[in-house]
Amino acid sequence: VKQHDRNGYRFFSARMKEALEADLFLERELQRALQNDEFELYYQPQVDLQLGCVSGLEALLRWKHPQRGLIAPDTFISVAERSGLIIPLGQLVLRKACRSYQILDLLGLGHLRIAINLSALQFRDPLFPRTFQQIMTEHQVNPAQIELELTESMLMTNIEEAIMILDQLKQLGATLAIDDFGTGYSSLSYLKRLPVDIIKVDRAFVKDIPDNENDMEITAAVIAMAHKLKRKVVAEGVETLMQEQFLRDNDCDYLQGYRYSPPLPESELTSQIARIDLE
Ligand code: C2E
Ligand code: CA
Ligand code: CA
Ligand code: CA
Numbered sequence: 323v324k325q326h327d328r329n330g331y332r333f334f335s336a337r338m339k340e341a342l343e344a345d346l347f348l349e350r351e352l353q354r355a356l357q358n359d360e361f362e363l364y365y366q367p368q369v370d371l372q373l374g375c376v377s378g379l380e381a382l383l384r385w386k387h388p389q390r391g392l393i394a395p396d397t398f399i400s401v402a403e404r405s406g407l408i409i410p411l412g413q414l415v416l417r418k419a420c421r422s423y424q425i426l427d428l429l430g431l432g433h434l435r436i437a438i439n440l441s442a443l444q445f446r447d448p449l450f451p452r453t454f455q456q457i458m459t460e461h462q463v464n465p466a467q468i469e470l471e472l473t474e475s476m477l478m479t480n481i482e483e484a485i486m487i488l489d490q491l492k493q494l495g496a497t498l499a500i501d502d503f504g505t506g507y508s509s510l511s512y513l514k515r516l517p518v519d520i521i522k523v524d525r526a527f528v529k530d531i532p533d534n535e536n537d538m539e540i541t542a543a544v545i546a547m548a549h550k551l552k553r554k555v556v557a558e559g560v561e562t563l564m565q566e567q568f569l570r571d572n573d574c575d576y577l578q579g580y581r582y583s584p585p586l587p588e589s590e591l592t593s594q595i596a597r598i599d600l601e
Pocket of ligand 2: 501
């Protein structure tokens with residue numbers, strides 16, 4: 323049924339109303355899920371290319387919905403951001419990552435670093451550095467073991483303010499990483515001003531290696547530039563041996579992707595980590 327007038331206004335407003343209602347529904351569902359403790363972290367191993375073994379984990383959020391099963395973050399993070407729920411959700415992620423770290427530490431895996439994803443709202447929250455410090459102290463976790471991933475676009479939005487926040491977090495001892503690197507612009511020239519330890523080359527550049535010459539050149543250039551600035555590099559989305567070989571030839575530091583492991587529930591970590599060995 324065509325409901326729109328000649329200018330299409332009613333059509334769009336009806337669509338917008340629907341979208342808003344869907345958001346509101348999801349927002350209430352998220353609130354309920356927070357109360358019911360339905361969120362869980364999965365962990366994807368990162369492999370040290372030189373050592374050939376796992377050196378870190380990226381925490382990836384999952385919603386264990388009682389009816390709908392496991393829900394991926396892309397479907398709810400944006401609504402959590404728009405509604406502000408990302409703040410309590412983000413704190414929950416930090417706490418859960420700390421608890422997992424404590425367990426790994428007890429099992430003799432305390433050298434592993436756990437990376438967590440921060441949302442833009444969380445990063446710009448003036449209370450965030452203090453909250454981060456409090457949660458680390460509460461759990462007696464060395465902040466250096468928790469790596470904070472910030473996307474390139476988050477950092478480029480207001481670069482002077484971003485540098486101030488990064489400095490603050492660095493002073494607290496956090497390890498900092500730029501996520502999705504290469505997807506924004508003017509990033510290479512800004513890189514030297516950002517006090518980050520690690521750069522994550524986006525999967526978009528890795529996925530077409532070795533078919534896309536451009537992507538290979540960009541990836542090689544990012545690695546070389548990062549190393550000149552004394553930063554480490556993680557390549558994301560590594561799926562094939564050819565990609566691994568290319569990244570090895572270009573001195574990439576860490577690899578992450580389905581080739582080594584999908585994101586895993588905490589219970590499977592120790593057995594799977596022991597299995598991963600590049601040689
Ligand atoms: P991201 O940070 O870029 O995370 C990498 C995504 O790529 C993950 O999807 C991961 O499962 C997937 N992936 C890993 N290896 C491969 C591979 O070899 N091939 C392919 N095709 N994909 C791979 P996931 O878990 O669905 O997460 C999607 C996004 O949601 C993340 O992208 C991140 O931006 C966001 N996210 C996840 N957890 C959190 C969180 O706790 N807080 C916030 N704010 N955002 C989160
Ligand atoms: Ca990430
Ligand atoms: Ca990423
Ligand atoms: Ca990405």
